[in-house]
Amino acid sequence: MQKGLRRMWQRLGVFFVALFFLGLSACSSSDDSRDTVELGSFHGLTVTVLNKSGRTAYVRFTGNPLTVDKNNVSVLNGKSTDFSLTSVKSGRIYISYDKALSSDAPDGANPADADYKTRFDKVELTYGDGGKANLTAVDFYSIPMILDTSIQGTTIEHLTLAENQTGKKIEAALTGILSDPPSAVIKGGTSGTEIVRILSPVKSPGAYDGFDAYLSTLNQSTLTIAGVFYGTPSRSYHFTGSFSADAITLSEGGHTITIPMTSLMYSKTDLINHNGIYTCNGAYTVDGEMRHVADNDIYSAVYRDLVTGFNLGFVKPGANDSTTWWTGAPFQGTSYNKYAKIIAEIYPGAYGFPFTDRYNHILADLGGRIDRLTITLLDDTTSPPPYNPSGNKNPQTGVVTFNMSIVTPDDSFNTTKYTFNTHEYTGGKAYDFPGTETPQFNPAASAAAINKIPAQEGLNIYDLVLRGKKFLVLVKVTKGSVEWGSISGGGNATWTSPVLFIGGLTE
DSSP: OHHHHHHHHHHHTTTOOOOOSSOOOGGGOOOTTOSOBOOSBTTBEEEEEEEESSSOEEEEEEESSEEESOOSEEEOTTOEEEEEEEEESSEEEEEEESSOOSSSSOOTTOTTSTTTTSOEEEEEEEOSSSOEEEEEOSSEEOOOEEEEEEETTEEEEEEOOOTTOOHHHHHHHHHTTOSSHHHHEEEETTTSOEEEEEEOTTTOGGGSOOSHHHHGGGTTOEEEEEEEEOSSSOEEEEEEEEEOSSEEEEEETTEEEEEEGGGGSOOSSOSSSSOHHHHSOOOEEETTEEEOGGGOSHHHHHHHHHHHHHHHTOOOSSEEEGGGTTTSOSSOSSOSOHHHHHHHHHOTTEESSTTGGGTSOOOEEOOTTOOEEEEEEEOTTOOOOOOOOOSEESOSSOSEEEEEEEEOSOTTGGGOEEEETTEEEETTOEEETTTEEOGGGOOOTTEEEEEEEEEOSEEEEEEEEETTEEEEEEEEEETTEEEEEEEESSOEEEEETTEEEEEOOOO
16 A cells, blocks of 8 residues: 555655756656666666664565666675666565565565564665655554665765664654554564564554544534645645534535545554545545545545645644645644654654655655665664765855756746745746846746856755755765756756756645
8 A cells, every 4th residue: 555655646746756858868767658767877776785783684675677686685784785776666675684584575564474573674666757765664663774865975865763863762652652552563583572563553553542532523623625736737726625523525616525534533453444544545535436545636635635634633623724734843732643743753764654745855866866875774772873964055156157947847836935045036937046037038837947056166055945845955066067966855856067957846
């Protein structure tokens, strides 16, 4: 289910990777006639597994199709191993401790599975222009990791635990919220008593509190669910409705979405007809016809927003308007996904529930000039080092200038204010840095452009703030020439001199 939801999420457009106007190198583009995408540079993406866990780790790549130079190998403690990954449609990199996994599809929630007692975790790879990678605790938490992407040794994305947090602190926090610990805390390993994973409410809802009591307080409350569905073309939605004892109804333009309250309510084991808040995949109808969140349409986007609001604690008795949710502090009030809250606070580099990326950018881009993905395995008592990139911060003058184009799937981007460097701009327009509008070069309503941006010798780091989300745009200048550009925080970038193209910035 998790892979399907992630692919659906990308098709809904929140992490849509834009097709750029000019000059994409072959290494970072994908042919629409095939599913497989090539990652990283012309020679493939180097994946490095660095083992600081204190034990022997085994690495297993899975995917269909997937091409890697070696597979199912061990990495001793204190050592690292490089893998050459040249293509992938979608897949995972599994890490297991002390023994190799017995299959490509280990099931950490099935006691009959041969790997149930083995401690293992995974990094997910998803297809798209250039590819994406992410850490995930949607199904369970097991192994603390760091996921870094880099270009020629310069770290671009750094996803991991929060500062001063450890794997043991995650375990303690999660076991502290369980209403039925034995059903979610799986023990095994070489000792038979080690915690090898803690199942999430997606896999073990009976171990967590349900939402039934809170749902009963929402009767007659009202809802507005508004946003943009990034189809072709993009389309705004503005559904309004209310709660009754039996259902949530939301309507716009003569169409009505109905979500049965029973689909959101507690069952100890039923992940199909109940527990829809946790799974984000419950039942709903559109004009009386059964639909699914994987339908990838505007109604899926509305349902996604609603269940995400429940997980984050935004839905409250009284009047609710989703336009206020995404810039507010999550997990406030009395009812939210407690498991997801702990993951967000202690392990913010990982997914805590299926739609974490509706409010938090945690997909590492593998496109553009990214040449290495590094997975560092931490022991359970070690905190990761902080990510503090050093360079020229928001330079106002430079030895060279470059142009930047932002491309989104949002046809209403021209109404959006955003900040780059220390200056404010409006989407749909072109500027000469720092703020001179050049209307003769105005881009489409879904795009924006800033020209003559100064860059100094070395690494330049620019702040980009769009719709409440913060990104870092990085540009490397060597001997007076721009060598590459990239972005951290959930977007993607490709340098084609003298233009830096940025996509994936929608919400």
